[in-house]
Amino acid sequence: MIKANNNIAVMAPYASATFEVAKGKSLVSLAQNESFLPSSKRALTAGQRAAEEMVLYPDSSYQQLRSSIAKVHGLDAEKVLVSAGSMELIFALGQAYLSPSRSALSTQYSYAFFRTATALAQAEFVTVPEPDLTVSVEHLLLAVSDNTSIVFVANPANPCGTHIPKSDLVRLRAELRDDILLVIDEAYGEFADAIDEPTFDLVSGGNTVVLRTFSKAYGLAGARVGWGYFPTDVKAELQKIINPGSVATVSQAMATAAMEDQQSMERLCQETTEIRSWFTAEARALGLEVPTSLTNFVLVCFADAQTAADADKALRQEAIVLRGMAGYGLPQALRATIGTKDQMAFVIDTLRKFLGA
Ligand SMILES: Cc1ncc(COP(=O)(O)O)c(C=O)c1O
Numbered sequence: 001m002i003k004a005n006n007n008i009a010v011m012a013p014y015a016s017a018t019f020e021v022a023k024g025k026s027l028v029s030l031a032q033n034e035s036f037l038p039s040s041k042r043a044l045t046a047g048q049r050a051a052e053e054m055v056l057y058p059d060s061s062y063q064q065l066r067s068s069i070a071k072v073h074g075l076d077a078e079k080v081l082v083s084a085g086s087m088e089l090i091f092a093l094g095q096a097y098l099s100p101s102r103s104a105l106s107t108q109y110s111y112a113f114f115r116t117a118t119a120l121a122q123a124e125f126v127t128v129p130e131p132d133l134t135v136s137v138e139h140l141l142l143a144v145s146d147n148t149s150i151v152f153v154a155n156p157a158n159p160c161g162t163h164i165p166k167s168d169l170v171r172l173r174a175e176l177r178d179d180i181l182l183v184i185d186e187a188y189g190e191f192a193d194a195i196d197e198p199t200f201d202l203v204s205g206g207n208t209v210v211l212r213t214f215s216k217a218y219g220l221a222g223a224r225v226g227w228g229y230f231p232t233d234v235k236a237e238l239q240k241i242i243n244p245g246s247v248a249t250v251s252q253a254m255a256t257a258a259m260e261d262q263q264s265m266e267r268l269c270q271e272t273t274e275i276r277s278w279f280t281a282e283a284r285a286l287g288l289e290v291p292t293s294l295t296n297f298v299l300v301c302f303a304d305a306q307t308a309a310d311a312d313k314a315l316r317q318e319a320i321v322l323r324g325m326a327g328y329g330l331p332q333a334l335r336a337t338i339g340t341k342d343q344m345a346f347v348i349d350t351l352r353k354f355l356g357a
Pocket residue numbers: 032033084085086087088111154157158185187188212213214215221224225226
């Protein structure tokens with residue numbers, strides 16, 4: 001029998017959400033941080049048109065998409081790199097800059113794929129505490145070692161939803177050694193853009209990268225398009241790893257049109273934010289702890305792990321699926337993606353009945 005390399009054989013598969021619910025009810029899927037609103041109509045039209053060109057390979061230079069991104073964000077298109085979801089960029093960063101002798105540093109509840117990408121590079125993944133479920137620059141700086149090679153920070157963070165100000169990231173960068181790559185993952189950045197300055201300028205220092213995605217605020221999770229802003233030499237190394245043309249023609253066309261329709265994205269963020277604020281207040285009124293989120297989801301913390309598991313069961317009886325957080329070391333919590341107002345009201349009603357509140 002052929003066996004996989006040992007480092008792969010010992011790894012657990014990346015854990016996706018599970019959707020077992022009571023039969024006969026329609027599924028309310030709030031487990032994957034997808035948008036409840038569709039992407040821009042212009043993106044849908046562009047995708048339909050691009051479907052006619054599928055006989056050809058995609059443009060592997062992503063010229064149109066990179067120039068739209070650069071124009072909207074005031075960036076240099078030469079430093080923009082596009083990928084099949086930002087996960088592909090995180091994977092490539094691990095391959096390029098981590099190894100058994102070069103470790104990654106992140107926080108206790110950091111995005112799970114940072115750990116996976118690190119394991120795939122056979123590197124050590126070191127984590128530091130997150131007091132108040134929030135990234136702490138002090139803790140990160142204290143844990144830097146001689147072989148730290150990447151520091152991963154998602155801001156806003158998944159699964160906690162919390163945000164640190166740009167000034168913290170500036171300080172982190174200033175105090176990290178120059179040969180450490182700071183990866184700022186802004187998968188939910190558009191939800192926070194209204195309250196903080198962009199971080200793209202940090203890239204000019206040569207050892208910081210900023211990642212974004214079309215999966216969240218642009219409502220295009222199914223298109224699989226991520227992008228990042230990179231120092232030129234970092235981009236060149238990643239391009240050796242990423243499959244050329246990994247973003248399909250239809251996806252490129254949809255993402256380009258979505259980027260050129262900022263109004264639609266801003267409306268999506270605004271509506272999500274309104275429902276998120278309402279849901280947070282209602283959940284807190286039920287006595288649940290909910291950290292302030294700047295994303296399209298919230299972390300709902302119960303009294304203990306058993307209560308969270310029972311709440312999950314009660315929700316699944318109504319075909320509502322939130323994401324269990326035991327894999328993140330937060331067994332007392334469930335993560336709720338923000339859905340429509342009706343869906344979120346249904347979650348609150350179900351939790352109210354469950355808690356007897
Ligand atoms: C913090 C964070 N980074 C990256 C990703 C991956 O996004 P993409 O769909 O672009 O691969 C996610 C998805 O949930 C995320 O939460």
